[in-house]
Amino acid sequence: MKVYNTLSRSKEEFVPREPGKVGFYMCGPTVYNHIHIGNARTFLSFDVIRRYLEFAGFEVNFVQNITDVDDKIINRANEEGKTAAEIAAFYSRAFIDVMRAIGVKDPSIRPRATEEIPAMIETITGLIEGGHAYEVEGDVYFSVRSYPEYGRLSGRDIEQLQSGARVSVDPRKRDALDFALWKAAKPGEPFWESPWGQGRPGWHIECTAMSERYLGTPFDIHGGGDDLVFPHHENELAQSEACSGHLFVKYWLHGGMLTIDHEKMSKSEGNFLLLKDVLEHVRPQALRLLMLQTHYRSPFDYSVERLHEATSALERIESALRNLSWAIESYAGVAVAPNDLGDKSVSWTGDLLARIEATREQFKVHMDDDFNTAGAVSAIFELVSAGNSSVKDGIYGETHRLAVIEAHDTILELLVVLGVNLLADTGEGEPAYPDGLVDLAAELTGFVGDDPAEAVDVLLGLRIEARAAKNWSLADSIRDGLTELGLVIEDTASGTRIVRK
Ligand SMILES: [Zn+2]
Structure with a gap:
């Protein structure tokens, strides 16, 4: 060092x-x-x-x-x-x-x-x-x-x-x-x-x-x-x-x-x-991420624009982590379309594991060089991109699932070393779903609970019923209600979910 x-x-x-x-x-x-x-x-x-x-x-x-x-x-x-x-x-x-x-x-x-x-x-x-x-x-x-x-x-x-x-x-x-x-x-x-x-x-x-x-x-x-x-x-x-x-x-x-x-x-x-x-006006983790992008000995220029960029960068990481978690949780032990993926499935797992190792190595090399946080952050971003593309067709086998879990945990762990604790932020910062979600489920389905995750399940179930019955106006009201809350329904290889736009 x-x-x-x-x-x-x-x-x-x-x-x-x-x-x-x-x-x-x-x-x-x-x-x-x-x-x-x-x-x-x-x-x-x-x-x-x-x-x-x-x-x-x-x-x-x-x-x-x-x-x-x-x-x-x-x-x-x-x-x-x-x-x-x-x-x-x-x-x-x-x-x-x-x-x-x-x-x-x-x-x-x-x-x-x-x-x-x-x-x-x-x-x-x-x-x-x-x-x-x-x-x-x-x-x-x-x-x-x-x-x-x-x-x-x-x-x-x-x-x-x-x-x-x-x-x-x-x-x-x-x-x-x-x-x-x-x-x-x-x-x-x-x-x-x-x-x-x-x-x-x-x-x-x-x-x-x-x-x-x-x-x-x-x-x-x-x-x-x-x-x-x-x-x-x-x-x-x-x-x-x-x-x-x-x-x-x-x-x-x-x-x-x-x-x-x-x-x-x-x-x-x-x-x-x-x-x-x-x-x-800003999440503490975004301020940290911004400051990490300049070496500690160099002059640092603060601006509201740069802070906005850092906030978007933070949201990209969070969205990638949610994608990885979602893929991991949705995998039910059945390989996703193995025939369509062919050899790709094998190389994707290998590529992701290699990227995790490279990111850990680069992180250390940069930080051992007089605490070059900017280099360390870009190594983490490479893993974020690799993880995201690795699950875009879902999880297709147990080995892949384990690699995705490792990618997810490595991103979180290395960020915490830099003091960017996303778990701390999501605890009290931006909730996974906005408040109005439960009300929307109550309005459309008579849902009586107060757990947003249950409301999501109820709404997705209603959408399946609406589509099966070709009740397009009901399907539209579900979509419009979600849009008003800044949410969108996303169909992925691993299943359907409701996410922030
Ligand atoms: Zn002193």
């Missing part, structure tokens, strides 16, 4: 520290607002990476923090007349809910910054003792000059950074590049007691302290969007390595940014999209 490591700027063979185990840290949200679609893309990408590592047999310890103390949270609290803790609790809950809604697995451990203050104080104390940090009037700064390799992750030159530091420099800092590890509390702000007085941690130290605490260093993978490479991850790395004297992280993985209709997302341009608002 190869992964692209930001630290070496190259694809490297993935070899975790401990065989079979992966320590994975992912920067979580700062909970002062609902997350936007760009954040969602990053979290989805890393969810897929984690799921694939698990599928590949690794035991993944996935740690994702929640930053629940920060200037932005305090500002929002002041704006809304609430406490910072209330704001953080509300948006943490909203974040967890929306992640679950798009099928992102819960992390193994979800530390919250405010519950990890002792670990941060300990790390800061170590940095001061090692000469890498200093205190000024209750603030503590990291001394960038004390870590000669600063800039290594982002490929920046410390001298250039220095001359480019345009911000009005706090005269208490020894160097313009030094950044805060601990901030003294201003009146009215939340604070914790520390050796440097009342205050709160800076953002960068949180991730260093929490990842060290739960994973130990070095750990295997550190993930985040590529907007975090500098300064956040550069600073995390400097703090950790300055303090421990050894490597912090083996593989740094960064996800690409998101644009909307080829424009950078920005509040002022009015093209700023919150994930929760997008989910009001």
